[in-house]
Amino acid sequence: MIYPRLDKVRNGQRMSVELVNRLIKRTEYAADLLQKYRILNGIKTYKGTIISLGAISPGGATDDFGFGFVTPNEIYTFPPFTAEPGELLGPGLNISNATSGRLVISGGAWEHGVFAPDSGFVRSYSPTGTEVNLPIPFGAFFVGWISCGYGPTFPFTGGTIQWLTD
């Protein structure tokens, strides 16, 4: 919500609750703007956010595995799925842009993988729904995916994924 520009005070003016509240509301207005305009999918530095073509999510496109790119605060629903024996990746999402916040996963048999140049490849399986905290130390180099089902071992019963930003 927009709050009006602050007027200057004069000598002898009483420090009123109204004045303090106007200071607070105008400050909160600025804080809201800074939060709203914060660029999510870039490389964060002290002086700003660096945007490169590689950091921009191709809207509506998929990655090399055919995965769509996760966007923040959207609930993705996946139907039941059973992968073929030896099949590594069922339906899923590319989470390479999710460099902060957390992924909240419900349902069963999720597989999540992380690839980072400094840390190698990490993959884990969850037989039940879980909350995955993204490895923020991987920072800008973080790429990864979430997929459901892993061969016949973990038939997927359906579930949801949501990337919540903090």
Place this chain on the structure above:
Amino acid sequence: MKTKELRPINPTPQGVGISAEYINSIIDRIEDLVQVAESQKPIAGEGINIAYTVAGAFISLK
């Protein structure tokens, strides 16, 4: 920013009198912050979509 960092005031047992000048320096600082915040809005160029969300601005290719 046009203004300089504000210095905190020190409490005293008798309380603190705050001058109109000091309050105005706080107001100037806040207005400066508002200007900076308003100027940070990312603008979509050709082939770019920007979704402004509560969490921030999400950039994607068209």
